Amino acid sequence: MTTLRLSLRAGERIFVNGAVMRVDRKTSLELLNDVTFLLESHVMQAADAKTPIRQLYFLVQMMLIDPADARAARDAFDKTYPLLLAAFSNARVRDGLMDAAELVERDRAFEALKCLRGLIPLEDMILSGVQPAAIEPRSIAMPLAIGARS
Template identity: 55%
Template sequence: MSKSMQLTLRPGERIYINGAVLRVDRKVTLELLNDATFLLEGHVMQVEDTTTPLRQLYFVVQAILIDPRNAEGARHLFHRQWAVLSQTFKNQTVLDGLDTLAQQVIAGRTFEALRTLRGLFPIEDAILNSGSTRAA
């Protein structure tokens, strides 16, 4: 038997559960009683925020999670983008993160993959802000 999970949402907040988008009109606590794929609104990246290569990859991984009907196409796009980024970055921490990310996506641990990518954003930002291709 799986453990239940409680999520508290603020008025107007959205949650994405198994491909469905839910919005609450008041503060509520949801208890998920079985395994479900979900993403809180605070972790959803909007298309206008996909301003860097890793953020674009995040958007693709997010699509795998949010839109199960089109997940297969998003997985193909993920693998193409991942391959390019793995050849582009020189920073070992980013490369290690990309390897971990690929393992997570292949294993179906999409939520963990998003967390891994969010952890790489500060490094990518530092690389891009340094203007140095050596750091990439």
């Protein structure tokens, strides 16, 4: 069993296994068992899901934040994913989307979010008109994990 230690600022929220918690002062938490969580800084608001990959991210996020309604979010993901895959010709985006879908299929929504978060800067470049061949593989920062689930 791995212990994961998190430090939270006063007023910060964390979503743990579907529950929303807010701390009233700076605090540290130790997660002693398998848990699915999102830090508030990684939660995307519906109004910010303005691009196709961000919309897919939002659906996966809803699987984690609202487990009671995860089936509806999963159904929407299953309908959206193939359309999105068909819309992109960039190999890195397509590979990332396929990786995210595989993770969702294996009930690894947390890891799928990490994968999709890494595609957002690439999507932004493509949507701004940068030619995919001009995008250097190492020019896009890949985010670190935000949680643990074994």
